[in-house]
Structure formats: structure tokens, C-alpha cells
Amino acid sequence: MSTSDFNLPKQQPLFPPHARADRPLFLVMMIMVFLACIAAMGAQRSYQAAGDWGRGLSQSATVQLKSEDVANALPILNAQNGISQTRVISESESKELLRPWLGGAALPDDLPVPALIDLRLTDEESFNARKAQSALKAAGIEANVDDHQRWSRDVARTARAVQLLGMMALALLITATIATAIFATQAGLVARKSIIDVLTQIGARDRYIARLFTQRFGWLGLLSGVAGAILAGILFLILSLISGQDSEGLLPRLSMGQFDLWILFLTPILSAIICAISAGRTVRRTLSTREGKRHI
């Protein structure tokens, strides 16, 4: 008799493919991955923005002085170390800089707006703001030379804090994901106890049963991860569109970059790996404990 003599039923997976007991895991994992993507992308974006601000601040300095002193100040400034370029900010540019703070109405003519000279630095280490200010003072020019160090230090500190916060959030989310996968596996073991008993009885090894759980929960982790990553991607795109409008340039503008795409691609894989490994280890441990109890 050959197998073509009869119609064999289709081979089914040993665990029911759509187990109701696994649905909460799908939902929770989807939320975890969503939060992990948002945390990672948000932290990266904030860190990047802070870095950009910091770099912008540290590579430039600003001189505030009276308009009539500008012409005398320029040769003195150009003689200082570390300056690659000096540029006088025009009055209209100065007023434009004030507009976000004072509103769009015309500024009164008698408003004492200081003249500004923007210094581009070749090397922030060799430029000495105090020395530049002393040189101007020696020439009888009252000026304030600001190398933004106070601000750039704050920005750098904030960037590190944001990065740390993002990493902590990710670590907590990964821990919570592992715990969730373990709890879900234990629930899955209870829900499939009758099947496991049969498999054990007919001689299935623990690692065979563990592999069934590994495959099942790994696949579930991947699917829920993809769903969570898609949701995070959609949210990020919506935020990008919103942040692109009416921005004054003070807050980072969101746009999907290569890093974000990697996050969205890798997080579901990480979710699948966490679920698969947690499930496999939990099953092996539980089965081995159960077998041990039988043999006390």
C-alpha cells in the first residue's frame, strides 16, 4: 500500500495554531515593542538634537557691543587665536532674531538693540573669550564676548541625561518583555498541559517540547513585534508631519532616518529572540522540575 492509495489529512502543528491563551501575549508584546521603538527613537532624536545644538554653540561665539564700536572691534577680533571668520549681524537680522521673543509687531526705533558679531571658530580650545574681551576693553570698547560654554555644558549634560533615560527605559522594557514572555509561557504550559502530557507519555524529550514552545512564542514575538513597530513607525511619521509645521527651530524636527528604520527593523527581531529564548528556558525548567517532583 502506498500513500497515494488514500487521502491523508493535512499535517497539523502539535499546538493549536490560534490558541486563545496566547492572545494577551501578542497584545502585551505589541505594546512593549511599540514603547521600545518610541523610547529608542525619541532618545536618539533628543540626543542627536542636543548634540547638534552643542556643536553649533561650541563652534561659534557672539560679541555684543555698541554699533559705533563695530568697525574698531573687527581687526582686534580677527587678531585673536582660533577665529576663522567674523561676520557682523545686520540690524534687520538682529530684529529678526528678536521676533520670536517680542512678537511680529514693528520694534520701536529707539529700542537699544546691540550690534552683534558672529565669530566662527576653527578650534574652540584655542579661542579664549576672556582674552578677546580684555583686548577689546584695552582698546576702549565695552563688549560682551560669549563663547556659549555655559549653554553648551548644559546642553551636553541634558543630552547625556536623555541618552541615559532612553537606555534605562529600553532596559526596563526588555526586562518587562522577558518577564511577560516567562509568564505567558507558564500560562501556555498550563493551557497545553494535556498535549504536553501526551507528548511526554509517548517519549518526547523535554527539548522537543521546549522547541515547540520556542517556535510558537518566537513566531508570536515576531508578529507582535512587527505590529508594534508598524504602529510606532506610523506614530513617528505623524509626529514628523506635525513637527514640520510652525516650527521655530528650537525643538528638533522629526523625520524618519536610517537609525529609525534600523530600530523598526531590529526591535521585532529582538522581541522574537527574547520570546523564543524565554519560552524555551521556562519550558525546560518547568518540565524538569515537574519530572523531578514525580521522582521524589
Add this chain to the structure above:
Amino acid sequence: MPINAPKSSPELNQAPSVQMSGVSMRYGEGPEVLRDVDLTLAQGEFAFLTGPSGAGKSSLLKLMYLREQASRGLISLFGQDSAQLTETSRPLVRRRIGVVLQDFDLIDHLSVFENVALPLRIHGVKRSSYASDAVEILRWVGLGERLDALPPTLSGGEKQRVAIARAVIAKPDLLIADEPTGNVDPAMGARLIRLFEEMNRIGTTVLIATHDLDLIPSGARRLEIARGELSS
């Protein structure tokens, strides 16, 4: 009938299939349900286990198919001390034991065919290799037309026959059946006993627990258990 090749295991004529010495058993902290059981089932033996309900028949069988562990005494299966079995060796011993339980233990979402083929599937045998054996054994037990039926759609008798087919498909060295004819008509009961005899003829040790004394052929070895104590 798919059973034709005699067994050729090297241990076949050496160690008994089951050897129990001074075995007692209790569930948790409860009273002993088996007391000082001494029993040897030689390889290739055919025996019946009888006794009233609650006498300890199922508990004795559970010790033999490694579902439970004795609280006292020594149990040896195919010459291996059951208490010394490891995570690796225990499944190998279980693969040599076919079990038919009163509650059938079928997997509801798998078809009759898949349930019967399960032992071979988990042992890594290719589907094309076991398919004809599974179909043939199902035809023998009268379920050749119900290959794709799911267990919840089967009658009690049909489920019992599926469980029996699953227990014998891997040609075990030891076949343990708990009331295997309890849910089938006398004709099918006689047919199933013939199946067990065929298994026994090729070297399988068979132990059947039953209430039905008419099932026991004259001259067959009969083990009787009462209040947890075995006599033969």
C-alpha cells in the same frame, strides 16, 4: 495487519520488561495506595491485571509507564532502575512503552490519523514512511474511513480504538492497557484482544487491566490486586 516483524532488541531475552520489588506508593501525603508490591513481567509475557475499582490497578500501571514514582521499593524497566533515569534516558524508556488509558488522552485538534502517527512523528520518522502503517492499523481497528475525523467528533469506542492504534503503532516492547475494551462492543473487543495477541506474538510484553473476567483466556497469567496489595 501491520504487525509482522519479530522484535530483535538485544535486551529482549535478558532483563524482564518490568520488575518491582517491595514497591509502595502514595499520592502526596496521602495514604499508601500500593503496598509492598513484588512483580516480574518477563519479556514477551501476556498478563491481565484485575481487581475492584479503587484497588490500585491504575496506580500500579502509572508506575510502569513512568507517570508516577514509587514512594518505596525498586522498579526496574527493561533492566533500568526507574529512579536512576535521566532527562535523556527517561524518554527513551517511554518510547518502548505503549499505553492505552481509560480517558484516551487524544489531542483534540489533531485528526485521527495524526493522533495515531504521533509517536512516530515525534521520533522523527518521515510522514511518507509511517503513513501506510498508520492507515493500516486504523483499518484494523475499523477506523479506516475516519482518518481526518477530529477526536471530539468520535464516540467513546472510536476514541478508545484510536488510543489503542496509537499505543501499538511504534511496536512497543511493553504494552499497557487500562480497560481497553470498556467502551467497545464484544466483537470489537475480541478483535482488539487479537491485536494485542498479535503484538505479543512478535515479542511485546502485554499487560491489560480489566474488570471483564470473560476477556481473560483460560491459562493466561492473572494478577489480582485488592486494597493496594498484589497477588498472582
